[in-house]
Amino acid sequence: MNEPQQKWTETIEADHSLFDLKLKEVWRYKDLVYMFVKRDFISSFKQTILGPIWFFINPILTTIVYLIVFGRIANLPTDGAPPLLFYLAGVTLWNYFSACLLGTSSTFVGNASIFGKVYFPRLVTPLSIVISNLMRFAVQFLLFILAWGYYYAKGEIHPNIWILATPLLIILMALFALGVGMIFSALTTKYKDLSMLLGFGVTLYMYATPVIYPTSSLPGYFKKLAFYNPLTGIFECFKFAWLGVGDFSPAMLMVSTGIILLLLAIGTVIFNKVEKTFMDTV
Amino acid sequence: MLALKAENISKQYRLGQVGTGTLSHDLNRFWHKVRGKEDPYLKIGEANDRATKGTSEYVWSLRDINFEIEQGDAIGIIGRNGAGKSTLLKLLSKVTKPTTGKIYTQGRIASLLEVGTGFHPEMTGRENVFLNGAILGMTRKEISRKFDEIVAFSGVERYIDTPVKRYSSGMYVRLAFAVAAHLESEILIVDEVLAVGDADFQKKCLGKMNDVAKGEGRTILFVSHNMTAVKELCNKGILLNQGTLGYEGNMLDTIIEYQKSSATASSYHYNGNINEALGNEKIKVKEFSVTPISGNLIDIDAGVHVKLVFENYLPNINLDTTFELKNYEELVIFHVGKLITKDNDSKIGEYTVEFDIPSGLLNAGNYYFKLIFGKNQTEVLFMMDNFVGFEVENVKVGSKLHIYPGITRPHFDYKIQTP
Numbered sequence: 001m002n003e004p005q006q007k008w009t010e011t012i013e014a015d016h017s018l019f020d021l022k023l024k025e026v027w028r029y030k031d032l033v034y035m036f037v038k039r040d041f042i043s044s045f046k047q048t049i050l051g052p053i054w055f056f057i058n059p060i061l062t063t064i065v066y067l068i069v070f071g072r073i074a075n076l077p078t079d080g081a082p083p084l085l086f087y088l089a090g091v092t093l094w095n096y097f098s099a100c101l102l103g104t105s106s107t108f109v110g111n112a113s114i115f116g117k118v119y120f121p122r123l124v125t126p127l128s129i130v131i132s133n134l135m136r137f138a139v140q141f142l143l144f145i146l147a148w149g150y151y152y153a154k155g156e157i158h159p160n161i162w163i164l165a166t167p168l169l170i171i172l173m174a175l176f177a178l179g180v181g182m183i184f185s186a187l188t189t190k191y192k193d194l195s196m197l198l199g200f201g202v203t204l205y206m207y208a209t210p211v212i213y214p215t216s217s218l219p220g221y222f223k224k225l226a227f228y229n230p231l232t233g234i235f236e237c238f239k240f241a242w243l244g245v246g247d248f249s250p251a252m253l254m255v256s257t258g259i260i261l262l263l264l265a266i267g268t269v270i271f272n273k274v275e276k277t278f279m280d281t282v
Numbered sequence: 283m284l285a286l287k288a289e290n291i292s293k294q295y296r297l298g299q300v301g302t303g304t305l306s307h308d309l310n311r312f313w314h315k316v317r318g319k320e321d322p323y324l325k326i327g328e329a330n331d332r333a334t335k336g337t338s339e340y341v342w343s344l345r346d347i348n349f350e351i352e353q354g355d356a357i358g359i360i361g362r363n364g365a366g367k368s369t370l371l372k373l374l375s376k377v378t379k380p381t382t383g384k385i386y387t388q389g390r391i392a393s394l395l396e397v398g399t400g401f402h403p404e405m406t407g408r409e410n411v412f413l414n415g416a417i418l419g420m421t422r423k424e425i426s427r428k429f430d431e432i433v434a435f436s437g438v439e440r441y442i443d444t445p446v447k448r449y450s451s452g453m454y455v456r457l458a459f460a461v462a463a464h465l466e467s468e469i470l471i472v473d474e475v476l477a478v479g480d481a482d483f484q485k486k487c488l489g490k491m492n493d494v495a496k497g498e499g500r501t502i503l504f505v506s507h508n509m510t511a512v513k514e515l516c517n518k519g520i521l522l523n524q525g526t527l528g529y530e531g532n533m534l535d536t537i538i539e540y541q542k543s544s545a546t547a548s549s550y551h552y553n554g555n556i557n558e559a560l561g562n563e564k565i566k567v568k569e570f571s572v573t574p575i576s577g578n579l580i581d582i583d584a585g586v587h588v589k590l591v592f593e594n595y596l597p598n599i600n601l602d603t604t605f606e607l608k609n610y611e612e613l614v615i616f617h618v619g620k621l622i623t624k625d626n627d628s629k630i631g632e633y634t635v636e637f638d639i640p641s642g643l644l645n646a647g648n649y650y651f652k653l654i655f656g657k658n659q660t661e662v663l664f665m666m667d668n669f670v671g672f673e674v675e676n677v678k679v680g681s682k683l684h685i686y687p688g689i690t691r692p693h694f695d696y697k698i699q700t701p
Contacts, residue, residue, distance in 0.1 A: 008287075012376055012385040032416040039402050039413055046404040046445070117395045118417055119376035276379035279372070280295060 014276075025121045032120060036128035041135065055139040059095060063087045070212045079214040079245035082151050085144075089239055090211035092144045096137040097173050097231065098202050103129035104181025105198055108189045108278050115279060122275045126181055130174045137170070148242060162241035162248075169234045176230055176260045182267035186274035210235045214246050230256040230263075284388065285353040285469055285501040286374070291383030293344040293369050343369040345525045346383075351518075353388070353468075356495035356502040358516035358533050360509070360540050365522040367505045368473070371395060374503065375471050389468025389501075392418055396473065398458030403447035407438060407457055410446050414461045428464045435490075436460035456483060463490045469501045470494060474508070485684055491515055508685070509537055509675050537675075538579055549573075550670055556593060565655045565664040566593040568632070572651075572672045575638055581675035582691050585641035590653070591634045599657050601628040603635055606652040615649065615689060619656070642693040646676035646685045 026033075045051045066087040070076045078086040104126040108115065111125055151157050188194045206212075209231045218226055226232045233252035240248035344366045351357055361367050372378050374385065375393030400417045401410050411432055415425040425432075433439055436457040438449070446454055472491065488511055495502045495515055506512050512519070512533065519536025521529035529539040549571035552559035559566040568591045575585035594601060604619040622633060650671040655663040676685045 008386040008388055010387045010391075012373065012380065012387070014379055014382055028421075029416070029419070031420075031422040034422070035413045035416040038409070039405060042409070043402055043404045114400050114417065116372075116377055117399045118393060119391075120417060120419065279378040 022121050022123070026123050026127065029120050029124050032124050033128045033131065036124065037132040037135070040128070040132040052139065055136055056143055059088065059091050059140050059143060062091045062095075066091065066212055076213045077217050079216055079239075079243075081239070081243040081245040082156055085147055085151050085157065085243060086214075086239070086245075087212065088144050088147055089242060090235065092137070092140045093169075093173065093235060093238060094206055094209070094211045095140060096133055096170070097177055098206070099133045099136065100130050100174060100177030101181050101184075101202060102198070103133065104178055105184035105188065106195070107181070107185040108274065109185070109192075109195070112279070122271070126178055126185070129181075130178055134170070134174070157242070158244035159242050160240070160244060162237060165237060165241060165253075169238055172257060172260055173231070173234055175264050176234075176256075179260060179264035179267035182271040183263070186267075186270040186278070189274055189278040210239075210246075214239070216247050227252065227255060228259070230259045232256070283353045284350050284386075285355070286351040286388070286503075287386045288347055288349050289384045289386070291344060291347045291373060291380045291385060292342055293366075293373060293378075294340055294381040295343050296340050342525050344373070344380075344522075347522075347527050349520060349527065349530055351501060351503070353501055354499045355518050356504065356516040358512035358519045358536065359503060359505045359522065360507075360512060360519060360536065361522035361528065364524075365528075366525040367522055368395075369525075370522065371471055371473055371503070371505055387469060390419065390466075391469045391471065392462075392465040392467035393471040394418075394462045394465075394473060395471075397455060397462055401446055401454070401458060404445055406445055407433075407442040407449070411457065411461055414458065418462065418465055419467070420465065424466065432460045432464050435463060435486075452483070459483075459487055463487070463494075467500070469503070471503045472505070474506050488515065488684070509673065511684075513537060513675075514678075559593070560666065561592070561664050564594075564596050564657075566595075567653070567664075567666070568592055570651070570653065570670050572670055575641065579675060580672055582644065582646060582677045583641050586639040586644070586672065586674070587636070588639065588651075589634070589636045591632060592655070593632055594628060595630055596657065596663070597628060597630050598626050599628050600624060600626055600659065601633075601663075602656045602659055604654040604656065605637075606654065607639075608650050608652065609647055609689070613689070615644070619654075619659075621659075643690055644674045645688050645691040646674050648673045 045054070048054065050057070063084065067083055071078070071083040071087070107122070107125045107129075115122065148157070152159070184194055184198055188198075208226070208229060210226070215223060215226055215232060215236055233248075233254075233256035236246045236248040237253055239246045347366075347370065359367050359370065371393065372395070373380050375391060375395060377393075377395070398410075398414065400414055402413065405413065408429075411429065412422060412425050416422070433442055436453075436459070438453045438457050441449060441453060446457070449457070491502065491504070492515060494500055502515070504512060504516055516533045519529070519531065519533040520527065521536050521540050523529075529536050531539075550560065550567065550569065551571070552566070552568045556566055556568070559568055561567050569589065570591075571589050572580070573587045573589075574580045575587045577584050580586060588605070590603065592603075601622040602619050603622060604617065606617040607615040609615055620635065620637075622628065622635070648671060651669045652665070652667045653669050654665045657663050679686075
């Protein structure tokens, strides 16, 4: 204490602001986000023969199965859109959402060995998951565009100006997955039961979301309920924009945005709270 | 200028099955908080002594630690296993937060609690250098700039574009340490990562750490059980003892203090009440101690003086004592007995047995005694395993400070004929 005016660059203490996401620090670690994304990409395809082609195979096979099971056997309506395109749209969006959600929700438990040894802003991990899935999504979206172009040339679909809202939809979906994922990742450090719930919960949630059916086919009561599912607005808007079908209204998107932002705020608070001591409980 | 200041830091852990009953504790804690009361579980808890069974399920791994570190100092943090060293490092490196208290720091902190954190087996050495560097807080630009230096230091140039899963464990560690050694932070926190690699590489690591500490004027916090390395690298020491600050001062004094304070180490003294002394109705151990023959530090050159004082309750038998010394690998170094009485003439009362382990017999390392009392060389009267332990410090030979292999390190009477 030889100098009375000691300056400190940092203070480590028990409490800090719950809403402080330390985004400035995350920005300093942007190279780490990049490296994590690169790692995910490399590690998924090392020693596979088909490599990134698997990005295509997954949605194609899924779409074919949906086409047979839901389209032919169950005869679910598609609001008059070409069934193949209808399912492909649903599958592409849903794949992104579920991959992000499942990925971010295992942030703490899955990275405990790294987190236990080195400090970096923990938010880097869920962010890199959302971004690396975005790459996957981009490739699958390309597939969708190809199929879409084919049907558009045939004149079977009538897209509209809402197509421009697509980036917003993707961002909303990513934020939704991030928010819910952060809540789950934080809570699973203490209550591992939640990871069980999430595993099949995501599968079930798909049926509560207009992935394989249009909202218009829902009976009245369920339609009202579906209104409060943040994904309903996003999926309906996407199908309305690109295929020109479904009963989409901007109000749905407003509700989605509101709920998503609320969940994101809750997720941030819980994530921040758990971040500082999770190593003791995980 | 201070580089770091710790103010009343404490860390509480919960023992046992974390997960059962956490919800009820969480709710209780929340309820206290709502009413503006103190956390009810912060009050309970006891000092962290793993040898005695505690009554509370909460323990303080660290309690009210205060210290200041000047910029450019190299601090050795020592203490027994479970003294709180790792916890302190975790707090300093922000892996977990303190329960109470504050730590102020000046400058970037990089921590090396392990080498190769986040290494991905499928990625090449080159990619892993960038990944690991980024995890440790370097930017890509910084790593690119130092890349050649890092690879040269690691000595794995040839394999830099091979996935690290094909590396030998030695190469892996070399590359990992090389990345860490080139961090550019004002404060560097190092756990016992030096306990890896072959002797040659260890020396290189120590040398690098020495450069960092002395040449570049950065602040280093170094946790290790290797007293020789600590002594060589650090100018100041912090001794942790059951979660509290045991001693703070220059490094050598801290090491001496550590040897004195280690409870399993050095000695056992009964508390004056013979009924509570260790033993049974036949034998009561009153004292067992290990001290250096010369100087006040047990090192290879000092030699070890062993003293045993016990009370015998069996008259007219052939009494014997056996001393078995094991090293930390449970390897028996010696097992030697001494007949105290030979003609069935033992007496009731206090016996004292003393002997010297000559200097140079034991190489550096940790040793434990097993003590056996026998009757007529056939019956065990009393036996105590892992009774008293001590550590033999390494001594430098020329400029080499690493521990030489071997169980013994004898002094020979060399006869050298020069041309």
